[in-house]
Amino acid sequence: MKVLAIETSCDETAASVAEKSGIGIKILSNVVSSQIDIHKKYGGVVPEIAAREHVVEILPVIDEALTLAGIRQADLIKKKSVLDAIAVTIGPGLMSSLQTGVETAKSLAYVWDLPIIGVHHIIGHIYANFIDLKQNIHFPAVVLTVSGGHTNLLLMKNWYDFELLGDTRDDAAGEAFDKAAKLMNLDYPGGPAIAQRADQFELSLKKNKLTLPRPMLQSNDLDFSFSGLKTALRYQLEKDGNWHNRVNEYCYEFQEAVAEVLVSKTIKAAQQYQVKTIMLAGGVSANLRLRQVLEQQSKHILPQVHFLKPLLPYTTDNAAMIASAGVFYTQKQLFTSWQNLQANCNLSI
Numbered sequence: 001m002k003v004l005a006i007e008t009s010c011d012e013t014a015a016s017v018a019e020k021s022g023i024g025i026k027i028l029s030n031v032v033s034s035q036i037d038i039h040k041k042y043g044g045v046v047p048e049i050a051a052r053e054h055v056v057e058i059l060p061v062i063d064e065a066l067t068l069a070g071i072r073q074a075d076l077i078k079k080k081s082v083l084d085a086i087a088v089t090i091g092p093g094l095m096s097s098l099q100t101g102v103e104t105a106k107s108l109a110y111v112w113d114l115p116i117i118g119v120h121h122i123i124g125h126i127y128a129n130f131i132d133l134k135q136n137i138h139f140p141a142v143v144l145t146v147s148g149g150h151t152n153l154l155l156m157k158n159w160y161d162f163e164l165l166g167d168t169r170d171d172a173a174g175e176a177f178d179k180a181a182k183l184m185n186l187d188y189p190g191g192p193a194i195a196q197r198a199d200q201f202e203l204s205l206k207k208n209k210l211t212l213p214r215p216m217l218q219s220n221d222l223d224f225s226f227s228g229l230k231t232a233l234r235y236q237l238e239k240d241g242n243w244h245n246r247v248n249e250y251c252y253e254f255q256e257a258v259a260e261v262l263v264s265k266t267i268k269a270a271q272q273y274q275v276k277t278i279m280l281a282g283g284v285s286a287n288l289r290l291r292q293v294l295e296q297q298s299k300h301i302l303p304q305v306h307f308l309k310p311l312l313p314y315t316t317d318n319a320a321m322i323a324s325a326g327v328f329y330t331q332k333q334l335f336t337s338w339q340n341l342q343a344n345c346n347l348s349i
């Protein structure tokens with residue numbers, strides 16, 4: 001069983017083909033055309049430019065994904081069953097970006113006479129964990145999903161059933177990284193830029209003399225808030241005439257603050273819901289420090305709980321994660337028809 005997936009929710013035009021393999025998912029192709037270099041000069045994603053790029057990139061990207069997976073156009077047209085379904089991200093995201101992926105998926109489903117699957121972007125990020133899976137998943141699981149637009153704690157009750165436990169009250173974790181980076185004149189996207197400088201500070205073996213707040217660390221709920229952290233950073237930078245020479249230290253402390261809050265609330269959720277697995281997902285899960293602290297704390301505080309994180313190439317936006325979800329949905333026949341599929345930029349979980 002093979003699924004073609006398309007992802008265009010933000011500034012990556014992506015296509016992938018995946019199939020079931022053992023207990024997990026095998027990726028046959030994973031093509032991502034990133035617009036980061038284009039948006040970098042504006043310090044963030046410009047929706048109109050993103051939409052125009054998707055329109056230009058979508059067919060070459062799909063064509064490459066099919067070719068790399070050994071699927072021939074001619075066979076699809078002859079309706080030989082080389083693909084079982086087309087999965088596509090329907091939201092949340094930028095509306096004009098989502099529409100390119102959704103309308104292209106609908107057109108292909110129409111001409112190739114294939115069922116179609118609408119995938120929630122964040123749920124897709126979670127399914128990245130099942131690519132090349134080596135161990136069985138034990139449910140319930142708590143999932144920390146951290147991206148540029150989302151910071152959620154989710155309870156995954158089985159392969160298909162999710163419940164929202166906690167959310168951010170303002171900025172998402174990735175957004176906080178991006179805004180903090182901007183304050184320090186670092187490149188977009190801010191997450192990797194901050195992580196790289198934080199590493200340099202750690203390697204310099206200097207002692208950190210800065211303290212930034214850990215917002216909502218002690219709150220009774222499972223929610224987050226990151227805008228106060230960004231403001232605290234701004235105030236400290238404004239007061240510090242020497243901050244340009246201490247950027248690595250500021251990055252280190254900022255990353256520590258974000259990781260500590262995320263990890264602490266995830267462990268709290270795991271305890272509260274007595275889960276059997278802790279998972280990480282989303283673009284910010286590329287952060288090595290977050291991966292390390294969450295894994296260490298999980299194993300230390302909850303040694304009986306399994307810990308799972310996505311492989312690094314599948315952390316930031318890609319279509320392999322949507323293909324992974326697509327294969328699972330195909331197994332359960334969670335299809336829709338092209339007539340009923342629509343992009344929804346505010347899609348909830």
Ligand code: KG4
Nearest residue numbers: 147148149174189191283284286287316317
């Ligand atoms: O999932 P994603 O690729 O796109 C959205 O769905 O938003 O996540 C992008 C976010 C950006 O905010 C980016 O700064 C952050 O993920 N990010 C990181 C790292 N790599 C990407 N944040 C922290 N550390 C990283 N290494």
Ligand code: ZN
Nearest residue numbers: 147282283317
């Ligand atoms: Zn994402």
